[in-house]
Amino acid sequence: MQKSQRLIQLIMMINAKKSFTVRELADEFGLSTRTITRDLQELSELGIPIYSIQGRGGGYKLLQDRMLPPISLSESEAIAMFFACQSLDYFSSLPFGEGAESALQKFYHYLPADIKEQIDRLDGRIMLWSPYRSMAPGILQTLMQAIMTGEVVTMEYNSSSGIAKRDIQPIGLYTSSGYWYCPAYCFEREDIRQFRADRILSAALNPSVPPLDEIRKMTLMNKPEKGHLDQTVLHIEITRKGVWLLESNPRFAPSIQRNEDGSGAAAIQIATEDLRFYVDLIWNLGSEVKIKGPVEAITYIQEKVEAMRSLYS
Known part of the structure; x- marks a missing residue:
């Protein structure tokens, strides 16, 4: 050898x-x-x-930070890896600490000169962009550590009802529109809830709370089923522009029935407890979507309209 x-x-x-x-x-x-x-x-x-x-x-x-053996990459693989790592630059905080930036610097440093030249020509021309959201990187790192070890986290969470202390067992971390989300089992509610990482004020591993084996086995693909909860059907009418705006939203797109003129309608079965969440999404679309039912949804949208009218009266 x-x-x-x-x-x-x-x-x-x-x-x-x-x-x-x-x-x-x-x-x-x-x-x-x-x-x-x-x-x-x-x-x-x-x-x-x-x-x-x-x-x-x-x-x-x-030492704790072990070294990995060399990996052979083709030119196209090297360019793909570089831009995949560079896309992380657009997040204000990451659960990896400074590891991502350090790895990218090392990776670029050891690339052949001609590959560096190709990447330099693409600089500022290819971006995997994400809106900038401010949050504490230490929170993300604690959540990721809990996911890797299967431990419980004690956190202070700032919800619409105020700041509360919660014990949670994180299932995973994912990002959408620049925000980091953490689906987790909440020991207080005895159910799976979704938490936004930027609303977590403090977080620490808590070995005194025994984790649940069934939660450890779950992944982000195990979406909590809500079929056992009270259900309702949200009926909406959608303008042509509204269809264009909603067809990329997985919550609405499968239910949209399109008309010949490009407008549409949808009947979406949801858990009753999620009704206001869906109405809030529709509110952002203004006059492009009209709620036809149920009555509770119409009443809620009327309350939002009246609150906005009062604000500017």
């Missing part, structure tokens, strides 16, 4: 171990302890964070 191949395999092996001895590695590779010691010294000089363990038994260990 060539030395370069041996060093790569050595990196992969020690990455998989919490600790190791020179003798263990020598037996694995069928080499002398002297050769393995020289290889470890060379890896250390290349920046692999290996340090020796003092005391009985001795041996070696990697």
